[in-house]
Each structure stands twice: as structure tokens, then as C-alpha cells.
Amino acid sequence: MGKISQVAAKYIIHASISIEGVVDKPDIIGAIFGQTEGLLGSDLELRELQRNGRIGRIEVTSEVHSGKTSGTIQIPSSLDKAETCIIGAALEIIQRIGPCNAKNKVEKIEDVRVSKRNQVVGRAKELLKHLMDNVMPDSQEIAEEVAYSVRVMEITTYGREKLPAGPGIEDSEDIIIVEGRADVLSLLKNGFKNAIAINGTSVPPTIVELTKTKSVTVFVDGDRGGDLIIRELSSIAEIDFVTKAPDGKEVEELTKKEINKALRSKVAFEQVKLDLKPLETSKKPTFGKARPTSRPATRTTSRPTSATSRPPSRPTSTTGRPARREFTPRTNTRKPVLKVEEKKKFKDMAEELIGTRGASILDENLAILGKVPISELLPTIKSLKTGMYAVLFDGEVTAPLVSTAEQAGIQYLIGMESKIKTAEKTNIITVSEL
Numbered sequence: 001m002g003k004i005s006q007v008a009a010k011y012i013i014h015a016s017i018s019i020e021g022v023v024d025k026p027d028i029i030g031a032i033f034g035q036t037e038g039l040l041g042s043d044l045e046l047r048e049l050q051r052n053g054r055i056g057r058i059e060v061t062s063e064v065h066s067g068k069t070s071g072t073i074q075i076p077s078s079l080d081k082a083e084t085c086i087i088g089a090a091l092e093i094i095q096r097i098g099p100c101n102a103k104n105k106v107e108k109i110e111d112v113r114v115s116k117r118n119q120v121v122g123r124a125k126e127l128l129k130h131l132m133d134n135v136m137p138d139s140q141e142i143a144e145e146v147a148y149s150v151r152v153m154e155i156t157t158y159g160r161e162k163l164p165a166g167p168g169i170e171d172s173e174d175i176i177i178v179e180g181r182a183d184v185l186s187l188l189k190n191g192f193k194n195a196i197a198i199n200g201t202s203v204p205p206t207i208v209e210l211t212k213t214k215s216v217t218v219f220v221d222g223d224r225g226g227d228l229i230i231r232e233l234s235s236i237a238e239i240d241f242v243t244k245a246p247d248g249k250e251v252e253e254l255t256k257k258e259i260n261k262a263l264r265s266k267v268a269f270e271q272v273k274l275d276l277k278p279l280e281t282s283k284k285p286t287f288g289k290a291r292p293t294s295r296p297a298t299r300t301t302s303r304p305t306s307a308t309s310r311p312p313s314r315p316t317s318t319t320g321r322p323a324r325r326e327f328t329p330r331t332n333t334r335k336p337v338l339k340v341e342e343k344k345k346f347k348d349m350a351e352e353l354i355g356t357r358g359a360s361i362l363d364e365n366l367a368i369l370g371k372v373p374i375s376e377l378l379p380t381i382k383s384l385k386t387g388m389y390a391v392l393f394d395g396e397v398t399a400p401l402v403s404t405a406e407q408a409g410i411q412y413l414i415g416m417e418s419k420i421k422t423a424e425k426t427n428i429i430t431v432s433e434l
Contacts, residue, residue: 009056009076012110013088019069021100025060031097036090054078159206168193174215182252190256211237217266218242221250241266268399346414347434350392359393381408397428
């Protein structure tokens with residue numbers, strides 16, 4: 001007798017059976033064939049359909065509880081929908097199996113193709129995920145991987161001490177001083193080609209020479225070692241800006257976002273001088289001849305040689321390392337007073353900038369020289385250099401921006417807020433003050 005397997009079927013009839021007595025599986029199968037014989041005509045005769053392969057093997061499962069038999073019936077079919085449903089309905093006419101009353105009910109007719117389709121879709125999702133994760137990187141990943149390899153290959157050495165450095169250390173006007181080779185590689189990987197490492201706590205002469213001609217940012221780890229390096233550099237080199245990695249982190253561990261944030265938050269060295277006072281006080285006697293408690297130097301010469309001697313109320317020394325007290329009075333230097341018409345003009349223009357994340361650069365006639373995004377404000381000021389009178393922008397006034405504005409001779413720097421209250425040459429104003 002030819003039979004069709006469940007795998008080749010299009011539909012499966014699922015039925016449940018309940019029998020008032022104890023019977024065996026052959027009794028159930030015999031009742032199905034016997035009680036449906038001649039019921040549906042010759043075209044839908046179960047025996048003939050099974051012989052032709054249109055109906056598959058009938059599967060019966062049964063179990064006995066308290067003298068009653070219950071179970072399930074599964075009939076695979078390759079007939080069409082209507083014919084399969086007719087076969088299923090015919091099963092429900094079975095009322096007796098052997099000597100026992102029986103009740104048969106079709107629970108559902110399953111479309112095998114739907115199940116197979118769901119299986120195919122699920123497996124396809126797994127294969128696609130594996131392909132995307134392990135086999136086929138996208139174009140962005142390929143570009144980043146190639147760029148990283150090129151940047152790592154670009155690391156060079158600089159100076160007599162062969163210090164690890166990026167390829168742009170010679171040509172760049174701004175340089176970043178870091179602690180070691182790994183820090184240079186980290187910056188290089190993220191697009192900064194102007195970094196150089198001091199390779200230890202002692203500052204090499206090459207670094208000292210570089211600081212005389214370059215704008216210098218010191219970028220150190222967020223630990224005590226980083227503080228010591230800043231102090232060491234401050235005693236023998238010319239530093240412009242200082243920034244640190246977050247507490248407990250090293251520069252080489254930072255992500256690109258953290259590196260950019262740290263460099264944007266760099267602070268002018270003049271603002272951190274007071275934190276270095278204990279170290280400078282202990283070192284300065286080595287450069288003078290007088291003892292720390294001696295006063296003769298101030299009586300015998302107008303140029304005190306002792307850095308630790310108590311200075312007069314108005315110091316006149318112009319030699320040696322500038323005393324820290326000389327910087328404080330300059331922050332209170334009288335600046336031009338804001339005129340009424342200027343104040344009104346600034347207020348109107350600042351209100352227009354709120355929410356735009358943009359900046360306006362004005363000349364002495366309060367005419368707009370140009371408008372730029374905040375992200376391009378610093379490089380724009382550096383490129384223009386002169387002719388700027390005021391800058392209004394939708395952002396916070398920062399130390400690097402103040403330093404750049406003073407170098408460019410800008411009179412007014414107007415932002416939405418500011419943590420810096422005063423500057424040497426530039427008036428710092430917030431919108432609330434207007």
C-alpha cells in the first residue's frame with residue numbers, strides 16, 4: 001500500500017478522541033476506515049486515498065485513565081483545502097469503537113506550508129545576523145579599520161630623544177603633550193596628528209624647545225602622576241593650556257567622544273597657576289641666592305633675586321620667571337564701557353541667536369562680518385586674526401575661547417552663560433546681563 005509521509009503533506013488534520021472504555025490503537029484505526037467507508041463516495045474513500053498517496057499514515061496516540069481511553073489522531077493530507085476539511089468532518093461521525101461509545105472532534109487543520117515558511121523565516125534571520133556580525137562588515141567599518149591601520153603606521157619619532165609623535169608635530173602650530181607612546185597612538189587613532197610624548201616624568205630638552213614656538217596643550221592622565229607632570233612642565237617649559245582625562249582614567253583608554261570633550265574643556269594655564277604654588281615655592285630658591293627668610297636682597301637692589309622673599313606691595317621685578325601676583329591685577333584692568341546703543345544692539349542680536357547653536361562676528365561698526373556654527377567659531381577667529389570687535393554666540397564662554405579672543409583683540413565676548421567672570425583684555429558678557 002502506497003503511503004505519503006507527513007513531510008510531503010500540505011495539511012495535517014488534528015483530532016481528539018474520547019472513548020468510554022478500554023481499546024487499543026488498531027481498534028481506533030479500524031473504526032476510522034470502517035465507519036467512513038462508502039460515506040464520501042469513491043473519490044474520497046480513505047483506503048483508496050491512502051493507496052494513491054493522497055492520505056498519509058494515520059498516527060494515533062492513546063492512554064487509559066480510570067477505565068476510559070483518550071488520545072489524539074493525526075492524518076496528513078495532500079488533498080486541497082475543501083477535500084481535506086471534508087475528511088476531517090467525516091471523522092466526527094465515529095460514535096463507537098469496538099463495544100464502547102466514542103466521541104471524536106477535529107481540533108484544527110494545520111497548513112504545513114505555513115509552518116515550514118515560519119521555520120524558513122526564523123532560520124533566515126539567524127543566518128543574516130551571523131552574516132552581519134561575523135562575515136560582512138559594512139563600508140563604515142571597513143573605512144574605520146583602514147584609517148586606523150594607516151594612522152598607526154603614521155606614528156613617528158621626533159627630536160634627539162626620538163620621542164613618539166604624530167606626523168603633524170613639525171607643521172602644526174598647536175601641539176598636544178601627552179605622557180607615553182600609547183597616548184600618542186590613541187590620539188592618532190582618533191584623528192589627532194599633532195601629539196608628542198615626554199616618555200617619563202623628566203621633561204626632555206626637545207619638549208622645552210617645542211614649547212617656545214608652539215601653542216602647547218598638556219593632556220595627562222586623571223591621576224596624581226598627571227598632576228606631577230603638569231608641575232614639572234610648568235617649571236621649565238612654556239605651557240598655554242592644560243586638560244586631564246576623567247578621574248581614574250588614562251588618555252589611552254578614552255573614547256573619541258571623551259578625547260574631544262577633554263580637549264574642548266582645556267583650561268588656560270594662567271588659571272591653574274595657583275594650584276601649582278606649593279611646588280613653585282619649593283623650587284624657586286634654587287634659582288636665587290638669598291635664603292627664603294632673608295630680606296637683604298630687597299634692600300640692596302631694585303631687582304630681588306630671591307623668588308621666595310616677600311615682595312613689596314607693587315613689585316617692579318622684570319627678570320626671571322614672572323611672579324604669580326603680576327597676573328592678578330591684570331584681570332581687573334579697566335576695559336571700554338559698554339555703550340547704551342551697543343547694549344541694545346547686542347541684546348537684540350543675542351536673542352535672535354538663542355537655540356540656533358550659531359555665532360555672529362561683528363566689526364567696530366557692529367556690522368556682521370560673518371555667521372558660523374559654534375563648532376567652527378574658534379578656527380574662524382584664528383583665521384581672521386584681526387578686524388573683529390565683538391562675538392555673540394549661542395553657547396557657554398570657555399577658557400580657550402577667551403584666550404583666542406584676547407589674542408585676536410576682540411573687545412566683547414557675549415554668550416548665553418559663562419563660568420569665567422573676567423579676562424585681561426576682553427569683556428565677558430552673558431545674555432542675562434544685557
